Amino acid sequence: MAQTTFDGSPVGVLEALRQLRRQAASYQGIWSWIATVDHKRIGIMYGITAFLFFLAGGVEALAIRLQLARPGAQVLDQEVYNQMFTMHGTTMIFLVVMPLSAAFFNLIVPLQIGARDVAFPRLNAFSYWTFLMGGIFLYSSIFFGGAPNGGWFGYAPLTEKAFNPGHGIDFWALGLQILGISSLASGFNFIVTILNMRAPGMSLLRMPVFTWMTLVTSFLIIFAMPVLAVGLFELSFDRLFGANFFNPLKGGTPLLWQHLFWLFGHPEVYILILPAMGIVSEVLPTFARKPLFGYPFVVFSGIAIAFMSFGVWVHHMYTTGLGPVANSAFGVSTILIAVPTGVKIFNWLGTLWGGDIRFKTPLLFALGFITMFVVGGLTGVTHSMVPSDYQQQDTYYVVAHFHQVLFGGAIFALFAGIYYWFPKFTGKLLDERLGQLHFWLMLIGFNVTFQPMMILGLLGMPRRIQTYPTGMGWDLWNMIATVGAFLIALSVLVFIINVIITARRGQRAGADPWDGRTLEWSIPSPVPPYNFARIPLVRARDDFWHQKYREDEAGRPIPVVAGGAHQEHEEEHAQHIHMPSPSFFPLIAAMGFPIIAYGFVLADYALVAAGAVVLLFGIYGWALEPASE
Amino acid sequence: MAQRTHAVEHLETSTGLDNRKLAMWLFLASEALFFGSLIATYLLYRGQSTEGPYPSDVFNIPFTSVSSFILLMSSTTMALAVGAAHRGRLHQMRTWLLCTALLGISFLAGQAFEFTEFVHKGLTLSTNLFGSSFYLLTGFHGAHVSVGVLILLSLWVMALRGRIGQHNALNVELAGLYWHFVDIVWILIFTLVYLLDPLAEGR
Amino acid sequence: MTLAELRGARRRREDGEAHAGGLHATTADYIRVAVALFIITSIEVAIYYIEGLRGVLVELFLALSGLKFLLVVLWYMHLRFDSRLFSFMFAFGLSMAIALFIAMLATMKAGLL
Numbered sequence: 001m002a003q004t005t006f007d008g009s010p011v012g013v014l015e016a017l018r019q020l021r022r023q024a025a026s027y028q029g030i031w032s033w034i035a036t037v038d039h040k041r042i043g044i045m046y047g048i049t050a051f052l053f054f055l056a057g058g059v060e061a062l063a064i065r066l067q068l069a070r071p072g073a074q075v076l077d078q079e080v081y082n083q084m085f086t087m088h089g090t091t092m093i094f095l096v097v098m099p100l101s102a103a104f105f106n107l108i109v110p111l112q113i114g115a116r117d118v119a120f121p122r123l124n125a126f127s128y129w130t131f132l133m134g135g136i137f138l139y140s141s142i143f144f145g146g147a148p149n150g151g152w153f154g155y156a157p158l159t160e161k162a163f164n165p166g167h168g169i170d171f172w173a174l175g176l177q178i179l180g181i182s183s184l185a186s187g188f189n190f191i192v193t194i195l196n197m198r199a200p201g202m203s204l205l206r207m208p209v210f211t212w213m214t215l216v217t218s219f220l221i222i223f224a225m226p227v228l229a230v231g232l233f234e235l236s237f238d239r240l241f242g243a244n245f246f247n248p249l250k251g252g253t254p255l256l257w258q259h260l261f262w263l264f265g266h267p268e269v270y271i272l273i274l275p276a277m278g279i280v281s282e283v284l285p286t287f288a289r290k291p292l293f294g295y296p297f298v299v300f301s302g303i304a305i306a307f308m309s310f311g312v313w314v315h316h317m318y319t320t321g322l323g324p325v326a327n328s329a330f331g332v333s334t335i336l337i338a339v340p341t342g343v344k345i346f347n348w349l350g351t352l353w354g355g356d357i358r359f360k361t362p363l364l365f366a367l368g369f370i371t372m373f374v375v376g377g378l379t380g381v382t383h384s385m386v387p388s389d390y391q392q393q394d395t396y397y398v399v400a401h402f403h404q405v406l407f408g409g410a411i412f413a414l415f416a417g418i419y420y421w422f423p424k425f426t427g428k429l430l431d432e433r434l435g436q437l438h439f440w441l442m443l444i445g446f447n448v449t450f451q452p453m454m455i456l457g458l459l460g461m462p463r464r465i466q467t468y469p470t471g472m473g474w475d476l477w478n479m480i481a482t483v484g485a486f487l488i489a490l491s492v493l494v495f496i497i498n499v500i501i502t503a504r505r506g507q508r509a510g511a512d513p514w515d516g517r518t519l520e521w522s523i524p525s526p527v528p529p530y531n532f533a534r535i536p537l538v539r540a541r542d543d544f545w546h547q548k549y550r551e552d553e554a555g556r557p558i559p560v561v562a563g564g565a566h567q568e569h570e571e572e573h574a575q576h577i578h579m580p581s582p583s584f585f586p587l588i589a590a591m592g593f594p595i596i597a598y599g600f601v602l603a604d605y606a607l608v609a610a611g612a613v614v615l616l617f618g619i620y621g622w623a624l625e626p627a628s629e
Numbered sequence: 630m631a632q633r634t635h636a637v638e639h640l641e642t643s644t645g646l647d648n649r650k651l652a653m654w655l656f657l658a659s660e661a662l663f664f665g666s667l668i669a670t671y672l673l674y675r676g677q678s679t680e681g682p683y684p685s686d687v688f689n690i691p692f693t694s695v696s697s698f699i700l701l702m703s704s705t706t707m708a709l710a711v712g713a714a715h716r717g718r719l720h721q722m723r724t725w726l727l728c729t730a731l732l733g734i735s736f737l738a739g740q741a742f743e744f745t746e747f748v749h750k751g752l753t754l755s756t757n758l759f760g761s762s763f764y765l766l767t768g769f770h771g772a773h774v775s776v777g778v779l780i781l782l783s784l785w786v787m788a789l790r791g792r793i794g795q796h797n798a799l800n801v802e803l804a805g806l807y808w809h810f811v812d813i814v815w816i817l818i819f820t821l822v823y824l825l826d827p828l829a830e831g832r
Numbered sequence: 833m834t835l836a837e838l839r840g841a842r843r844r845r846e847d848g849e850a851h852a853g854g855l856h857a858t859t860a861d862y863i864r865v866a867v868a869l870f871i872i873t874s875i876e877v878a879i880y881y882i883e884g885l886r887g888v889l890v891e892l893f894l895a896l897s898g899l900k901f902l903l904v905v906l907w908y909m910h911l912r913f914d915s916r917l918f919s920f921m922f923a924f925g926l927s928m929a930i931a932l933f934i935a936m937l938a939t940m941k942a943g944l945l
Contacts, residue, residue, distance in 0.1 A: 673940060
């Protein structure tokens with residue numbers, strides 16, 4: 001690739017990097033992906049990586065279900081079982097749902113606000129690479145004596161060195177710290193992007209709901225993740241340096257861990273669901289050919305949910321003996337948070353009512369979200385009642401609840417988003433019939449897996465047990481749940497086949513295959529590097545729809561002549577749009593973190609220092625390099 | 630769209646506010662939660678240690694007061710550096726940047742000395758709850774100060790090379806925001822940890 | 833002393849003393865704030881040793897350190913002269929931190945003393 005001779009001196013290295021950087025700007029080859037700062041490419045990388053972790057987490061789930069299919073089974077021994085459910089939960093939350101949401105933030109938000117990229121493109125790349133490093137670091141624990149085994153919530157003192165002497169928990173704690181940095185960077189980036197880089201005329205209340213939910217979620221991230229970071233530092237300091245934060249022998253209390261964890265953990269579940277709700281709020285209007293019903297209510301209820309999410313965390317701790325006052329106060333706040341959630345549901349129903357509905361795959365998944373999330377939300381309301389939670393806590397009822405909202409909810413909505421926006425970034429439509437097959441298989445599989453768990457919970461089956469005795473009335477439901485899990489796996493296979501077939505010979509999509517309402521549909525598919533040849537001037541909410549249609553007296557849309565997506569003749573204007581240059585420094589900086597982390601795990605402080613050097617080299621290079629040249 | 634640090638070529642933002650300044654304030658808001666958690670841990674465990682040394686056994690209020698003055702003065706010199714940068718008075722800016730960094734280093738030296746004294750008196754991270762929560766809180770604060778010193782010295786070196794001036798005074802301003810924040814965290818720590826300690830043991 | 837500073841700063845703003853891109857604190861303001869910080873800290877250290885004030889120590893210290901906090905945030909960090917959005921963001925984060933941790937400590941029945 002390089003025509004000049006490579007001479008290995010510092011000057012030579014920097015010159016080689018500059019050459020690579022120029023080559024990467026051409027969008028060709030592997031280096032152009034490694035050095036990319038383009039939000040669309042970063043979004044794709046997030047999406048693919050998250051999907052691979054989804055498969056890993058799914059395999060973990062199948063292993064769990066195989067173990068639990070029959071009483072007394074020994075498919076997985078106790079230690080492996082604990083690692084399996086720990087990695088399943090940690091993977092699905094931190095390595096799947098959050099990064100898939102991040103994929104959509106990256107792909108969609110700049111397009112929806114009429115921007116050419118995010119506020120800090122290199123920081124964006126850094127977020128992705130740090131995520132990748134964190135995920136790899138976490139999984140590498142398998143080669144260092146075993147994966148973490150303390151659950152995704154890592155309760156101390158079970159996770160303290162005295163009870164958990166291996167390296168697994170250290171990989172968990174340090175891995176989550178790395179992932180936390182990735183999320184924080186992303187949070188700052190998207191808040192600034194959304195507040196500062198909107199196209200002229202796009203006031204906040206003209207923004208699409210998905211962009212609003214991204215904004216709200218980003219605030220949740222920047223306020224919740226630091227609390228987790230402190231909890232994790234305290235745990236790591238206990239384990240690595242003999243501190244006493246959760247050491248009962250020196251007066252430490254396990255409640256401190258629980259408070260810090262759930263102060264993060266509850267906002268975290270809204271971080272997981274609000275972007276999904278944003279996707280649903282985009283899909284429904286498009287496939288009902290009606291504007292979102294009650295847009296201000298949907299937006300403000302999102303804000304309300306986020307705000308209130310900080311005030312309910314103790315509902316994870318009702319059974320820890322905090323007393324009736326604390327329990328009652330948080331019981332009330334938890335019930336109240338159902339209100340704005342209900343507001344959203346009714347507004348979505350209002351959007352569908354009287355609409356001209358087309359039952360395409362994105363809409364099916366969105367409808368699946370609504371129905372499954374309502375069920376999940378209702379089980380959440382039963383949890384909010386302190387007395388009923390006393391029976392439900394630590395049983396499979398809880399497992400059913402959160403899978404109902406995170407799988408039936410978030411995952412379904414994320415698939416809706418994948419089917420919806422796939423054509424925009426690839427220029428091809430996923431096969432509709434395979435999509436429908438995927439949906440129905442997944443919906444049935446999901447319900448067959450998790451509805452029995454509600455019954456199991458009410459029958460008293462505890463969580464996190466490697467096996468159970470026969471004769472408890474649990475055998476049949478467990479077997480049914482396992483069958484359901486394999487149905488889910490089959491549905492995912494259908495999806496993978498769909499993607500492969502589409503890549504080979506998929507139907508070409510134009511700029512606006514769904515007759516959409518928001519700005520991303522006004523530009524070509526796939527999207528050119530500069531996004532918009534001309535930054536749009538926004539005159540209303542759903543401005544693109546109004547460019548395409550006027551309303552007649554009965555409110556029916558009438559196409560406007562010459563409205564619609566602008567295509568190739570705009571390309572001439574695009575020749576002199578200057579985009580930020582690619583950079584290797586975000587990746588280099590990101591590589592510092594796992595090196596530092598391995599250093600701490602192995603108590604090799606030379607390695608820690610080496611990692612710090614790599615991190616500093618990356619940061620200084622980044623700071624001193626011009627953003628574009 | 631090119632993201633440069635030159636105010637002159639600055640592209641318009643929807644709020645009219647600079648991207649990086651907005652990001653810095655968001656970062657500081659987020660840091661409030663970080664230090665809040667550390668302080669809350671300290672306050673929770675105040676008076677709960679099952680064995681000594683206790684705060685009154687180790688604290689040297691006069692010494693720490695001097696450290697606190699030093700850090701407060703460094704905020705003053707920082708503000709002067711930012712002012713000089715905005716007015717294009719580069720020599721003054723360099724001087725105040727260096728002063729701030731040196732005051733920061735003095736503060737860190739004071740912390741190092743103080744911690745060494747405490748260790749000699751038997752207070753380590755693992756001794757008791759006080760040791761754990763004290764060292765974690767002040768240690769992370771010190772780490773933040775260290776990063777600040779690194780940033781200040783880097784700006785000073787770049788200024789010597791003529792790369793910091795009125796056109797990119799924002800860089801100095803951003804460093805200033807970070808530095809002042811680290812100072813106000815110390816204001817809280819000095820009060821809540823050092824000055825309010827007599828009450829912990831019911832004296 | 834602090835009130836006079838506040839009044840002084842406001843008067844200067846009304847006199848229309850502006851800087852490129854917005855109003856600024858002057859060097860004199862910075863020195864005044866420095867002096868105020870020095871004095872307040874000295875008061876704090878002094879009352880630490882006064883036995884008679886033990887009863888109101890918490891309130892006094894919180895008030896005094898709160899004052900120092902405000903001085904640095906409003907003048908050195910320039911929030912007094914900058915966009916309200918910055919103040920809002922920062923105040924929001926701060927309020928969240930205070931509210932959450934008071935709630936947490938209260939739940940654990942931990943006294944702030």
